[in-house]
Amino acid sequence: MEGGAGAYNPRTAEEVFRDFRGRRAGMIKALTTDVERFYQLCDPEKENLCLYGLPNETWEVNLPAEEVPPELPEPALGINFARDGMDEKDWISLVAVHSDAWLLAVAFYFGARFGFDKDARRRLFQMINGLPTIFEVVTGSVKKQTKEKTPNSSKSNKSNSKPSRQSEIKTSKMAPPKEDDDSEGGEEEEEDEDEHGNTLCGACGDNYANDEFWICCDICERWFHGKCVRITPARAEHIKQYKCPACSNKRARA
Numbered sequence: 001m002e003g004g005a006g007a008y009n010p011r012t013a014e015e016v017f018r019d020f021r022g023r024r025a026g027m028i029k030a031l032t033t034d035v036e037r038f039y040q041l042c043d044p045e046k047e048n049l050c051l052y053g054l055p056n057e058t059w060e061v062n063l064p065a066e067e068v069p070p071e072l073p074e075p076a077l078g079i080n081f082a083r084d085g086m087d088e089k090d091w092i093s094l095v096a097v098h099s100d101a102w103l104l105a106v107a108f109y110f111g112a113r114f115g116f117d118k119d120a121r122r123r124l125f126q127m128i129n130g131l132p133t134i135f136e137v138v139t140g141s142v143k144k145q146t147k148e149k150t151p152n153s154s155k156s157n158k159s160n161s162k163p164s165r166q167s168e169i170k171t172s173k174m175a176p177p178k179e180d181d182d183s184e185g186g187e188e189e190e191e192d193e194d195e196h197g198n199t200l201c202g203a204c205g206d207n208y209a210n211d212e213f214w215i216c217c218d219i220c221e222r223w224f225h226g227k228c229v230r231i232t233p234a235r236a237e238h239i240k241q242y243k244c245p246a247c248s249n250k251r252a253r254a
Helices: 013-031 035-041 079-085 088-113 118-129 134-139 141-146 153-159 180-197 245-253
Strands: 050-053 059-062 212-216 223-225
Touching (some): 013 035, 013 134, 035 245, 079 088, 088 118, 134 141
């Protein structure tokens, strides 16, 4: 596998984390927004195939490395063989679990190779643990854990003539500071901000940030950065029912 090793060898905990995050973003794309192409590439008639995430946030399906031992730990081998023997959702979830295991293996391979001490390993794990796993992003389990951590404005739009989730712009700008005697209201706003921060993009898996345009799929009810699914605010104004790439592809195959 030519691209699996990446173009550089990270030597600090922060560099390894950036490598981890880039590979993770690529694999999430393969299993969400690019799932149709990923599905087609995993032809059971081909040889043993692996899903690789690359540091530049891209992905590829390829044969495993020929050299022994390989330059980096190898991901799960033969993911294509189970494609047609399982429910598609279960198969994608299984690939996601193996992808999480591979990402951790690569990150701590770098840690061992470059002699990270106990503090560096702990710092690396803490940074990694701050992100949801690929499995959590793909299955939406993070959303279940946080129990609908979406903006309050999403419900109010349902009663309007416009589409229900017509891509509310999740701004969550903080209101001017309250007076001391109104501390209770301030606490509510902080809780609201925390809830927004727990909302994850179904494509890249990143958390909500202020002043970003987000859109919610009317089928699976997952939120996406507009830029991740190539939807602009202007375009969203004309969408009556938004279906994310994964839901659109499922209907097409059905």
